[in-house]
Amino acid sequence: MRFGILGAGGYVGGALKSYCERQGIPFVVLGRDSTTSPQHVAQAIETHRVDYLISCAGYTGKPNVDACELHKTDCLHGNAVLPGVLRQGCEAADISWGHVSSGCIYTGRRSDGDGFTEADPPNFSFRQNNCSFYSGTKALGEEVLAGASKCYVWRLRIPFEALPNPRNYLQKVMSYDSLLDAENSLSDLHQFAAACVDSFRLGIPYGFYNLTNPGSVTTREVVELIKQAGVIEKEFRFFQDEDDFMRKAAKTPRSNCVLDSSKALGAGLKLTPIREAIADCLMRWGKA
Amino acid sequence: MRFGILGAGGYVGGALKSYCERQGIPFVVLGRDSTTSPQHVAQAIETHRVDYLISCAGYTGKPNVDACELHKTDCLHGNAVLPGVLRQGCEAADISWGHVSSGCIYTGRRSDGDGFTEADPPNFSFRQNNCSFYSGTKALGEEVLAGASKCYVWRLRIPFEALPNPRNYLQKVMSYDSLLDAENSLSDLHQFAAACVDSFRLGIPYGFYNLTNPGSVTTREVVELIKQAGVIEKEFRFFQDEDDFMRKAAKTPRSNCVLDSSKALGAGLKLTPIREAIADCLMRWGKA
Numbered sequence: 001m002r003f004g005i006l007g008a009g010g011y012v013g014g015a016l017k018s019y020c021e022r023q024g025i026p027f028v029v030l031g032r033d034s035t036t037s038p039q040h041v042a043q044a045i046e047t048h049r050v051d052y053l054i055s056c057a058g059y060t061g062k063p064n065v066d067a068c069e070l071h072k073t074d075c076l077h078g079n080a081v082l083p084g085v086l087r088q089g090c091e092a093a094d095i096s097w098g099h100v101s102s103g104c105i106y107t108g109r110r111s112d113g114d115g116f117t118e119a120d121p122p123n124f125s126f127r128q129n130n131c132s133f134y135s136g137t138k139a140l141g142e143e144v145l146a147g148a149s150k151c152y153v154w155r156l157r158i159p160f161e162a163l164p165n166p167r168n169y170l171q172k173v174m175s176y177d178s179l180l181d182a183e184n185s186l187s188d189l190h191q192f193a194a195a196c197v198d199s200f201r202l203g204i205p206y207g208f209y210n211l212t213n214p215g216s217v218t219t220r221e222v223v224e225l226i227k228q229a230g231v232i233e234k235e236f237r238f239f240q241d242e243d244d245f246m247r248k249a250a251k252t253p254r255s256n257c258v259l260d261s262s263k264a265l266g267a268g269l270k271l272t273p274i275r276e277a278i279a280d281c282l283m284r285w286g287k288a
Numbered sequence: 289m290r291f292g293i294l295g296a297g298g299y300v301g302g303a304l305k306s307y308c309e310r311q312g313i314p315f316v317v318l319g320r321d322s323t324t325s326p327q328h329v330a331q332a333i334e335t336h337r338v339d340y341l342i343s344c345a346g347y348t349g350k351p352n353v354d355a356c357e358l359h360k361t362d363c364l365h366g367n368a369v370l371p372g373v374l375r376q377g378c379e380a381a382d383i384s385w386g387h388v389s390s391g392c393i394y395t396g397r398r399s400d401g402d403g404f405t406e407a408d409p410p411n412f413s414f415r416q417n418n419c420s421f422y423s424g425t426k427a428l429g430e431e432v433l434a435g436a437s438k439c440y441v442w443r444l445r446i447p448f449e450a451l452p453n454p455r456n457y458l459q460k461v462m463s464y465d466s467l468l469d470a471e472n473s474l475s476d477l478h479q480f481a482a483a484c485v486d487s488f489r490l491g492i493p494y495g496f497y498n499l500t501n502p503g504s505v506t507t508r509e510v511v512e513l514i515k516q517a518g519v520i521e522k523e524f525r526f527f528q529d530e531d532d533f534m535r536k537a538a539k540t541p542r543s544n545c546v547l548d549s550s551k552a553l554g555a556g557l558k559l560t561p562i563r564e565a566i567a568d569c570l571m572r573w574g575k576a
Contacts, residue, residue, distance in 0.1 A: 036324070072432045073372025081369055084361025126414035126424070136414070144360045 003027040003197070004050030006035065006086070007057030011167040012100055012156060012189070016056055019193040032057075035082060041089020052200050053097035055086050058141075061134060063166070066251040068134040079137035084144040087151065096150040096206075098196055103157030103185065103212060104255035105131075105139040115185060115216065115260035118208040124255045132252035142208070152199050153208045157259060159189040160277075162284040170281060173222050178237045180245040181219045182256035185212035188277040195269040204267040210259040213274040222278060229282035291315040291485070292338030294323065294374070295345030299455040300388055300444060300477070304344055307481040320345075323370060329377020340488045341385035343374050346429075349422060351454070354539040356422040367425035372432040375439065384438040384494075386484055391445030391473065391500060392543035393419075393427040403473060403504065403548035406496040412543045420540035430496070440487050441496045445547060447477040448565075450572040458569060461510050466525045468533040469507045470544035473500035476565040483557040492555040498547040501562040510566060517570035 003020060007013040008029040020027045034044035035057070045053065059078030061067025068075040083099050090097040105122035107130070109115060116123075124131045125139035145153055160169040169186060173179060192211050199209070217225075223236045239245040246253070261271055272280070291308060295301040296317040308315045322332035323345070333341065347366030349355025356363040371387050378385040393410035395418070397403060404411075412419045413427035433441055448457040457474060461467060480499050487497070505513075511524045527533040534541070549559055560568070 073369055073376065076364065076372070076428065076432070077369045081361055081365045084364070088361065126428075127417035129415035129417075140364065140414075144364070 001026070001051045001200075002049055004030045004045065004048055004053040006030045006053065006055040010056055010058075011165065012159065012192070013056035015161070015189045016054060016193040016196060019190060019197065023197070025197060035085055038085055038088035038092055041086055042092040045089065045093040045095055051095065053086070053090055053095060054100075054196055055083070055097070056100045057082060058100065059137070065132050065134045065254070068132060068137075069252050072133055075133055075137050076140075079134070080140035080144060083141040087145055087148045090151070091149055094150075096200060098152035098154055098199060099141070099145060100196070101142055101153045101155045101208075102135075102138045103155045103210060103257060103259050104135045105142065106257035106259065107255050109258045115258040116210070117260045118210060118263055124257070130253065132254070134252075135255055149206070151206055152196070154192070154196055154199070154211045155209065155259070156187045156192055157210075157212045157257075158184055158186045159192065160186055160281060161189040162281040162286070163288055164286065170222070170226070170278070173219065174226060174232050174234070178239050178249065179219050179223070180239050180242065180254075182242075183216050183218045183258060184256050185210075185216045185259040185261070186274060186278070187212050188272070188281065191271050191277065195264065195271065198269055202268050204269070209264045209267070209269070210261045211264055211269070211271065212259045212261045213271045213277045214261055214265065215274040216258040217274050217278065221275075225275065225278050225282060229279065229285065231282055231285045289314070289339045289488075290337055292318045292333065292336055292341040294318050294341065294343040298344055298346075299453065300447065300480070301344035303449070303477045304342060304481040304484060307478060307485065311485070313485065323373055326373055326376035326380055329374055330380040333377065333381040333383055339383065341374070341378055341383060342388075342484055343371070343385070344388045345370060346388065347425070353420050353422045353542065356420060356425075357540050360421055363421055363425050364428075367422070368428035368432060371429040375433055375436045378439070379437055382438075384488060386440035386442055386487060387429070387433060388484070389430055389441045389443045390423075390426045391443045391498060391545060391547050392423045393430065394545035394547065395543050397546045403546040404498070405548045406498060406551055412545070418541065420542070422540075423543055437494070439494055440484070442480070442484055442487070442499045443497065443547065444475045444480055445498075445500045445545075446472055446474045447480065448474055448569060449477040450569040450574070451576055452574065458510070458514070458566070461507065462514060462520050462522070466527050466537065467507050467511070468527050468530065468542075470530075471504050471506045471546060472544050473498075473504045473547040473549070474562055474566070475500050476560070476569065479559050479565065483552065483559065486557055490556050492557070497552045497555070497557070498549045499552055499557070499559065500547045500549045501559045501565045502549055502553065503562040504546040505562050505566065509563075513563065513566050513570060517567065517573065519570055519573045
């Protein structure tokens, strides 16, 4: 069984690639030239004898989501059009595949206080007119994949791991001058990568999955875990509130949200409780 | 001065092409392969020595806008991503260009009873969550072009002309089994094509223009004009109301709206009052 990985040069794709390497899972990295059209996708699947395709390709702004406001075309193409091109290519080739989506299409909690499930429509999207351009395009990408056959849509949310990386949430919390205290569900990057592969291995039902570690944490709780682990000596500073943060540090609204990952857990995917997962990464900080 | 025309195989592009032919205006038709990337666009502009580019390319559902709900990827690409690719290519080549947009990103009239001007934000778009997928992508395309340099955005709205064509509004009114009575601003297709070319010839300020014939008409008024012209003998039937229409004939909401074209008129573009323009086409019905 051979995986085809798209977007392997990115943060999530790199984690998936290294997970496959460690597990001895055969895979081939597919380049951007494989995604020009559905025909190119189907051709690449055939040429490289891909059994399952995983797309970690997408457009995230660098250094952060504010950059997407300036690169709307690439953002729309990478996050909303590309998933549709892959869908058409994979449906033509009749293979199972998965798309890395994002939990950033929600804000807050459900009105009943619970986390959002896969059955809740996005509430941080163009359709609510309250979002960043990035979140808007990610939600459109999910609309494009609604009803896709043999397709997993895995929602990642603020990835973290034990290794320092500018994209690693734990490193961000340690390095930012000031922090916004907000409650979020998060994804252990390596558990996320394993869950993507396991979706196929276990043959769980196709569809949408929130792949976040069970529970949620506030930024202040993450800071406490960092202090307890003794990873860094510094005084952590916080913005007064979201208005202060928006005024001083951000150009476009951020999603902060709590997701319910019980569908993924019920299907047999392994995601450990969020505080445990963070503490574990901090204990191993700097080691893979 | 040589024009490059994109989308010349479509209804609007065909009209633009025939206008240029009749006027002896030099032009070259650019194919879809010119639009793969901004680099391809800039290259095509150089290779074909294009002074002004006009893009009539876009994705409209066939036979109508309902089809866009089933072809979301192509619709997003053609209407929202492609304008951004062209913008980048034309900005790199530093030429003036224009994009055919649509008035279908509005519904109704302004709250003060007037038609919508270019300063009014779209009110029939993803951001209002009240629109067809088609209108949503057209409004996103305008967001992508906000602040573009040396760029015209021309809003077409329900094109009509003297020649029978399945896309011609007058033919639609004559051929549909039942009609929805609604008030709209409309665009005389050939006046629209002339106004696009005249934008460059007159050197009017870059930016957004509603290119609709001044005023508005209801479907019943158009039927009366058709009867007066004696073009067809038939009994015209109407849906009871919009609910009846949506239930029996449509899968996705339609835009019906009144636009204000005084900015275009003030700039010197020629658009005759809507009833005159319709009556003139009906008088010449079947002749170019």
